[in-house]
Amino acid sequence: MSDLRELYQQLIIDHGRSPRNFGELASATHKKDGYNPLCGDKVTVFVSVKDGKVDDIKFIGCGCAISMASASMMTQALKGKNFKDIECLFDKFHSVVTGETEDTAGLGKLEVLAGVKDYPSRVKCATLCWHTLMAALTGFDETISTE
Ligand code: ZN
Numbered sequence: 131m132s133d134l135r136e137l138y139q140q141l142i143i144d145h146g147r148s149p150r151n152f153g154e155l156a157s158a159t160h161k162k163d164g165y166n167p168l169c170g171d172k173v174t175v176f177v178s179v180k181d182g183k184v185d186d187i188k189f190i191g192c193g194c195a196i197s198m199a200s201a202s203m204m205t206q207a208l209k210g211k212n213f214k215d216i217e218c219l220f221d222k223f224h225s226v227v228t229g230e231t232e233d234t235a236g237l238g239k240l241e242v243l244a245g246v247k248d249y250p251s252r253v254k255c256a257t258l259c260w261h262t263l264m265a266a267l268t269g270f271d272e273t274i275s276t277e
Contacts, residue, residue, distance in 0.1 A: 138242040146195030151205035155188040160269070164262030166254050166276045171197035175262045183212050189259065196243070196252055201259035203240055213267060220260050227256050 155161075155176035163174045171193025178186040187205045191198065208216060223240055225231045229247035237244075246252040254276040261276060 135245065138245055141239075141242045142195055142199040145199035145202040149189075149198050149202035151188045151202065152190060153188050154190060155186055157186065158188075160266040162262045162266035164258050164265070164275070166193070166197065166258045168251060168276065169194055169197065169255050171255055171258050173197065173201050173259050173262055175201070175259060175266050177263065177266055179267075183210055184208050184216070187263075191259075193258075194252075194255055196246060196255040197258055200243055200256045203243070204259050204263065207238060207240055208263075216263070216267070220264060223260065224257060227253050 154174075155178060157178045158176035159179045160177040161174065163172070165172050171191070173189050173191035173193070176188045176190075177184060187208055189201045189205055191201065207219065211219070219236070219240075222236055223243075226234055226237060226241075226244050227246050234241040234244055243256050246256045258276055
């Protein structure tokens with residue numbers, strides 16, 4: 131295993147153990163529950179949108195280290211972003227974790243999750259929070275399942 135890979139893994143473990151922006155957000159304008167039955171991961175994403183931008187974002191949930199680390203890093207990456215930025219970032223992130231592209235430019239810290247492309251069953255763990263977020267922002271009512 132390369133040093134970089136090891137560093138990435140440590141970051142995922144760190145975020146998985148002590149997720150950032152973890153908790154309910156009282157001022158949320160958008161909220162959504164998501165579930166990944168394949169692994170049992172559950173997340174609820176809270177977003178407060180102000181002037182077309184993410185003013186604040188938090189999440190709660192339980193699941194594997196990858197699902198929690200991904201949600202933690204996602205919340206860190208999205209503050210101050212508008213819907214278009216978020217859509218672009220999700221698109222990029224999705225292409226990278228599914229192995230469609232190796233180009234991680236623009237992903238920032240989220241790049242550490244790129245390694246899940248080698249573990250197809252883990253891709254849904256990494257993308258659950260994103261699918262849930264997009265559903266929260268676009269206002270679908272049903273609980274989002276990755277199936
Ligand atoms: Zn999982």
